[in-house]
Amino acid sequence: KKRFRALRWSWRLTWLTGLGLTGALAYSIYSLRHPEEQIEPDPEKKTLVILGTGWGSVSLLKKLDTENYNVIVVSPRNYFLFTPLLPSCTTGLIEHRSIMEPIRNILRQKKATVKFFEAEATKIDYEKRVVYISDDSEIKGDISHTEVPFDMLVIGVGAENATFGIPGVRENSCFLKEVNDAQNIRKRVMDCVETAMFKDQTPDEVKRLLHMVVVGGGPTGVEFAGELQDFFNDDLKKWIPEIQDNFHVTLVEALPNVLPMFSKQLIDYTESTFKEEEITIRTKTMVKNVTDKYIEAEVTNPDGTKAIETIPYGLLVWATGNAVRPVIRDLMDQIPAQKNSRRGLAVNEYLVVNGAENIWAVGDCAITNYAPTAQVAGQEGAFLARLFNTMAKTDAIEKELQHLSNTQSQAKSNDERNEILDEIRERQKQLRRTKQIGPFQYSHQGSLAYIGKERAVADISWLSGNIASGGTLTYLFWRSAYLSMCFSTRNRVLVAVDWIKARLFGRDVSRE
Numbered sequence: 015k016k017r018f019r020a021l022r023w024s025w026r027l028t029w030l031t032g033l034g035l036t037g038a039l040a041y042s043i044y045s046l047r048h049p050e051e052q053i054e055p056d057p058e059k060k061t062l063v064i065l066g067t068g069w070g071s072v073s074l075l076k077k078l079d080t081e082n083y084n085v086i087v088v089s090p091r092n093y094f095l096f097t098p099l100l101p102s103c104t105t106g107l108i109e110h111r112s113i114m115e116p117i118r119n120i121l122r123q124k125k126a127t128v129k130f131f132e133a134e135a136t137k138i139d140y141e142k143r144v145v146y147i148s149d150d151s152e153i154k155g156d157i158s159h160t161e162v163p164f165d166m167l168v169i170g171v172g173a174e175n176a177t178f179g180i181p182g183v184r185e186n187s188c189f190l191k192e193v194n195d196a197q198n199i200r201k202r203v204m205d206c207v208e209t210a211m212f213k214d215q216t217p218d219e220v221k222r223l224l225h226m227v228v229v230g231g232g233p234t235g236v237e238f239a240g241e242l243q244d245f246f247n248d249d250l251k252k253w254i255p256e257i258q259d260n261f262h263v264t265l266v267e268a269l270p271n272v273l274p275m276f277s278k279q280l281i282d283y284t285e286s287t288f289k290e291e292e293i294t295i296r297t298k299t300m301v302k303n304v305t306d307k308y309i310e311a312e313v314t315n316p317d318g319t320k321a322i323e324t325i326p327y328g329l330l331v332w333a334t335g336n337a338v339r340p341v342i343r344d345l346m347d348q349i350p351a352q353k354n355s356r357r358g359l360a361v362n363e364y365l366v367v368n369g370a371e372n373i374w375a376v377g378d379c380a381i382t383n384y385a386p387t388a389q390v391a392g393q394e395g396a397f398l399a400r401l402f403n404t405m406a407k408t409d410a411i412e413k414e415l416q417h418l419s420n421t422q423s424q425a426k427s428n429d430e431r432n433e434i435l436d437e438i439r440e441r442q443k444q445l446r447r448t449k450q451i452g453p454f455q456y457s458h459q460g461s462l463a464y465i466g467k468e469r470a471v472a473d474i475s476w477l478s479g480n481i482a483s484g485g486t487l488t489y490l491f492w493r494s495a496y497l498s499m500c501f502s503t504r505n506r507v508l509v510a511v512d513w514i515k516a517r518l519f520g521r522d523v524s525r526e
């Protein structure tokens with residue numbers, strides 16, 4: 015009887031928890047779809063211009079009290095992109111719209127209105143305090159170039175793809191940074207497969223077309239290679255068995271090993287998993303030239319000698335890291351204090367661009383002591399939000415103090431004067447507390463990467479130590495961590511549905 019009662023209670027508890035979770039989900043969806051009226055910004059307040067809608071800028075916007083400033087956002091992309099799941103879009107495991115969050119949705123949830131211009135910042139004139147912007151979308155109105163003046167500017171424009179000036183890279187390879195890159199890769203994988211199946215195709219040409227080469231053994235290259243091999247194992251070879259013997263993924267890396275930011279143990283684990291998956295890793299192989307059908311690479315042999323090798327490919331994905339955007343390079347050229355900076359804007363510990371006043375930089379376009387990751391950009395954005403919220407509070411208190419000291423000098427009695435003095439002391443204390451915001455400090459939560467075959471590697475900081483782990487459990491952790499990190503409930507639901515869809519029906523092998 016006791017056991018039956020316990021069972022009944024646990025059933026009720028499960029039921030109630032489920033009901034609570036459904037209620038919370040329904041409420042969060044309802045509030046997303048029914049935003050409150052927004053207040054108009056006060057024209058007297060300072061104009062804060064934010065460039066970009068990536069990790070840095072959006073995490074700043076998320077936490078910023080927008081009623082304190084006239085906020086203007088400029089970006090050629092009217093959405094936020096959850097980049098950690100971008101490699102999964104290249105094979106259709108996840109649909110690209112599931113990891114995009116419209117910036118309009120984000121801005122509409124803010125207390126005070128934020129202006130958004132879908133445009134590229136083409137030049138920043140830091141002395142004039144003006145950003146020149148240009149609408150580079152397909153449809154243009156009468157005005158497609160204009161300028162936006164600012165009092166404060168946050169630059170979060172990220173970085174572009176590094177090619178190191180290697181000939182042929184831009185013309186012949188796919189990158190993996192934006193949504194259209196992932197779509198492009200998805201199309202080209204299927205194009206290579208279908209072209210290889212074309213009537214009377216020669217065996218050598220079939221081999222070339224089905225050779226998928228990834229250059230760059232950083233996390234982007236490794237994750238993409240893993241996803242592509244999964245696509246082949248789970249779906250492609252089932253539906254198109256003729257490609258079975260020739261479809262091959264090769265990862266080319268200039269250094270002696272892949273994933274240099276991970277521990278030795280996890281590098282070894284990744285390399286052995288790739289071996290099992292039959293992904294070839296070519297380390298100590300530096301690509302020097304790219305044509306439309308093959309790459310030329312300098313290979314360092316075990317005895318130290320070097321040789322040039324030609325590697326034919328059908329699809330080439332170029333993932334060799336970040337380069338500085340032209341708009342940033344131009345700004346750096348204007349500021350003498352940036353003379354020695356090579357990889358991006360040098361900033362101080364408050365993320366202020368060295369040599370410029372009231373200009374801050376976050377994310378991949380700023381040079382700090384940390385790696386250019388979403389984790390760093392997100393924390394930098396959140397730090398700036400705290401800083402700006404504090405600065406606004408400080409301004410308000412200072413104005414109040416000014417007003418109180420004027421009133422004190424006009425006070426008629428000693429009692430009145432003492433009362434005001436007490437209030438001044440209280441405000442001064444408040445001001446000191448508010449001003450105590452320390453410099454930016456990054457808190458590393460760890461590194462995670464998917465390596466294919468439902469395995470992931472993780473270097474996690476935990477209880478001031480490090481845990482290195484790899485395998486299926488880590489993969490489940492990777493999935494749940496990324497699902498919880500997704501921008502919104504909407505993204506979370508869409509990603510989870512995509513995973514279930516792919517598990518039930520497989521990935522779609524049609525070429526759009």
Ligand code: FAD
Pocket residue numbers: 065066067068069070071088089090091097098099100101133134135136170171172173190191234339341376377378379386387388389390391462
């Ligand atoms: P971005 O997020 O790149 O955003 C830049 C924004 O600026 C974009 O909105 C862009 O449209 C806009 N912009 C560009 N030019 C201009 C201009 N001229 N004017 C105005 N706006 C402009 N990091 C992790 O920590 N974990 C991961 O798992 C991870 N996975 C990744 C997977 C892939 C495939 C890639 C490519 C990167 C991954 N990263 C990951 C790295 C991470 O995405 C970047 O470090 C992060 O996006 C940097 O944020 P950001 O705000 O500086 O730039």
Ligand code: NAI
Pocket residue numbers: 098178180229230231232233234235237266267268269274275299300301302333334335336385386387461462463464
């Ligand atoms: P990366 O800079 O990390 O790696 C690029 C690799 O390309 C390097 O190992 C380099 O040696 C190699 N390379 C350069 N030129 C070459 C050539 N000519 N031939 C052969 N190899 C060459 O770049 P990646 O992977 O694009 O990452 C960029 C940033 O984004 C990094 O900071 C990374 O940490 C972050 N990121 C993080 C992820 C995660 O945490 N899961 C996933 C993807 C990116």
